[in-house]
Amino acid sequence: MKAYELITETVLRKTYLRVIHAAWFGIYAAVFLIPFPPDRCSWGSFVFVWSGCLLPLLLSAGIFGNDVASGRISLLITKPIRLGELYIYRLIGLSLQGAVHLIAVGTLILILHRLTNRGSTENFLAWLLVSWLIFNTWAALSTTLSVVVKREHNAMLLFFTAGVVIFVLSFVVSFYPDHRLTAVFLGVVRWACPPVELMGQMGLGLASLRQSLDSAAHSLMLTVLYSAVGIILLSKREFKYAREG
Amino acid sequence: MDRCGNIAVPVVECRQVTKTYSSVWAGRSRAVCALRSASLRVDEGAILGLIGPNGAGKTTFLSLMAGLLWPTEGLIRICGHPARSLQAKRHLGYVPESPAFLACYSARAVLRYHAALHGLSRRDVAIETDRLLEQVKLQECAKRAVGGFSLGMRQRLALAVALINRPRLLLLDEPSNGLDPIGVIELRRVLSELRQSGATVIISSHRLGELEKLTSDYVFLDKGRIVRFSDEASPAQDKYLCVQLLPGGANITDASVVPHRLIELSQTQAKIAVSGIEDVPDVVRRLVTAGASVAGVHLETEDVEQTFVRLCQERAS
Numbered sequence: 001m002k003a004y005e006l007i008t009e010t011v012l013r014k015t016y017l018r019v020i021h022a023a024w025f026g027i028y029a030a031v032f033l034i035p036f037p038p039d040r041c042s043w044g045s046f047v048f049v050w051s052g053c054l055l056p057l058l059l060s061a062g063i064f065g066n067d068v069a070s071g072r073i074s075l076l077i078t079k080p081i082r083l084g085e086l087y088i089y090r091l092i093g094l095s096l097q098g099a100v101h102l103i104a105v106g107t108l109i110l111i112l113h114r115l116t117n118r119g120s121t122e123n124f125l126a127w128l129l130v131s132w133l134i135f136n137t138w139a140a141l142s143t144t145l146s147v148v149v150k151r152e153h154n155a156m157l158l159f160f161t162a163g164v165v166i167f168v169l170s171f172v173v174s175f176y177p178d179h180r181l182t183a184v185f186l187g188v189v190r191w192a193c194p195p196v197e198l199m200g201q202m203g204l205g206l207a208s209l210r211q212s213l214d215s216a217a218h219s220l221m222l223t224v225l226y227s228a229v230g231i232i233l234l235s236k237r238e239f240k241y242a243r244e245g
Numbered sequence: 246m247d248r249c250g251n252i253a254v255p256v257v258e259c260r261q262v263t264k265t266y267s268s269v270w271a272g273r274s275r276a277v278c279a280l281r282s283a284s285l286r287v288d289e290g291a292i293l294g295l296i297g298p299n300g301a302g303k304t305t306f307l308s309l310m311a312g313l314l315w316p317t318e319g320l321i322r323i324c325g326h327p328a329r330s331l332q333a334k335r336h337l338g339y340v341p342e343s344p345a346f347l348a349c350y351s352a353r354a355v356l357r358y359h360a361a362l363h364g365l366s367r368r369d370v371a372i373e374t375d376r377l378l379e380q381v382k383l384q385e386c387a388k389r390a391v392g393g394f395s396l397g398m399r400q401r402l403a404l405a406v407a408l409i410n411r412p413r414l415l416l417l418d419e420p421s422n423g424l425d426p427i428g429v430i431e432l433r434r435v436l437s438e439l440r441q442s443g444a445t446v447i448i449s450s451h452r453l454g455e456l457e458k459l460t461s462d463y464v465f466l467d468k469g470r471i472v473r474f475s476d477e478a479s480p481a482q483d484k485y486l487c488v489q490l491l492p493g494g495a496n497i498t499d500a501s502v503v504p505h506r507l508i509e510l511s512q513t514q515a516k517i518a519v520s521g522i523e524d525v526p527d528v529v530r531r532l533v534t535a536g537a538s539v540a541g542v543h544l545e546t547e548d549v550e551q552t553f554v555r556l557c558q559e560r561a562s
Contacts, residue, residue, distance in 0.1 A: 001361040070345035079362040080334040
């Protein structure tokens with residue numbers, strides 16, 4: 001009962017979450033209808049960016065921050081439940097949402113592709129798998145951020161930080177490709193941030209089986225690491241019961 | 246010792262609890278002591294009122310007992326377990342001042358959710374949910390989304406959520422906020438039933454009249470200190486002798502009634518602190534000796550509101 005309630009809460013907690021899922025389906029369907037779809041577009045990479053990287057930010061927005069801001073957290077903390085359990089069940093809820101969403105989206109895209117023959121579905125199953133892996137990593141990072149950031153600010157903060165990192169990365173790689181610090185920066189982004197590049201290579205089929213397994217393990221390890229940090233932060237945090245303005 | 250002859254463990258035991266809030270702003274650290282060396286022991290079946298002016302530390306004290314905050318110093322045990330432990334939380338029910346729920350959940354779904362967090366089975370969840378909805382008179386709104394509830398309805402629901410595990414300790418922070426008079430009477434009934442069942446209740450409230458109908462045990466907090474606990478108060482400060490004076494008598498001064506204390510004085514009435522009815526002849530004799538014309542006397546017991554005001558004034562001075 002406990003697990004069921006905590007997992008279903010992740011989708012029932014806000015009405016807009018169901019709207020987001022519906023909107024995402026609408027977007028995928030609409031892309032097939034627009035008159036200028038890139039015929040050589042890889043639907044797999046589109047799903048990877050749109051559902052694997054963006055969707056978890058929206059679904060995890062305020063997952064703890066809203067509870068803290070509204071004061072609801074005081075009712076949860078005073079229940080006989082380990083804070084680690086609370087965190088893990090919520091992350092599992094997000095992960096299951098991601099899995100169901102990706103399966104449904106994959107089915108929709110395959111049907112539309114069969115009907116219209118637009119775009120490419122090459123390596124589509126691999127793309128769906130890496131999309132789910134990266135979804136979990138982003139979801140864990142965003143959920144951890146939500147423990148310390150008020151309301152839905154975790155998603156916005158992560159979105160803009162990712163944007164800044166990509167911008168800076170493009171800049172330094174373009175202008176200082178051989179600089180020692182560029183290599184350090186690239187290493188940090190590649191190994192400590194959600195592994196977009198490694199997962200992308202897996203999806204494109206550029207990685208060998210061994211490299212793919214390593215990348216998948218790396219993604220799972222980052223998910224566990226981000227979650228562990230989140231659980232520690234949640235356990236160490238005090239919650240003033242009064243609503244935060 | 247309890248009824249079974251075992252050594253009774255206090256439901257709440259606070260030893261020298263201090264809570265300091267620290268913050269760093271613009272490079273400067275700032276510490277606010279919200280609670281200072283507070284010690285308290287509450288046994289089973291008690292209803293204890295937590296009173297004090299705004300900012301006295303009542304909410305901090307309740308939050309520490311509920312395990313939402315950690316004491317900077319000292320120890321808090323609930324039913325013999327550390328306040329933040331799972332064992333302590335199994336015995337705890339907590340109603341915050343402004344209870345918040347997921348707006349799109351119905352009252353029944355909220356209760357089901359919290360019952361599940363307590364580890365109740367599916368069957369027990371259904372039984373308890375129905376019982377509690379009836380107890381707090383929310384059966385008719387059971388399927389309505391909580392987002393449309395008034396503050397009073399949310400308070401009722403929060404009470405139901407707190408009672409879901411049949412707690413041994415119930416902590417209530419301003420529980421009558423937003424409740425209509427019927428709701429307040431219902432709350433009183435529920436709390437009285439709880440006390441009869443052996444549960445302990447600690448209530449922080451500014452509605453002193455309401456509190457007085459429930460209990461005569463109070464803790465008065467001011468600036469983070471327990472100023473007074475009803476059990477250890479000196480009874481002399483609890484009673485007043487109101488003396489009706491006839492005009493034209495001699496002027497009374499503080500010295501006229503020593504060792505008693507003159508609280509108020511007007512042309513026609515004097516109010517003097519006494520320890521009990523046994524002091525009445527002595528006070529009257531002193532007044533008559535001082536030249537006052539006494540028309541009549543009656544003994545007044547200080548109610549909680551008067552105690553509150555007096556203690557606030559004493560602290561301020």
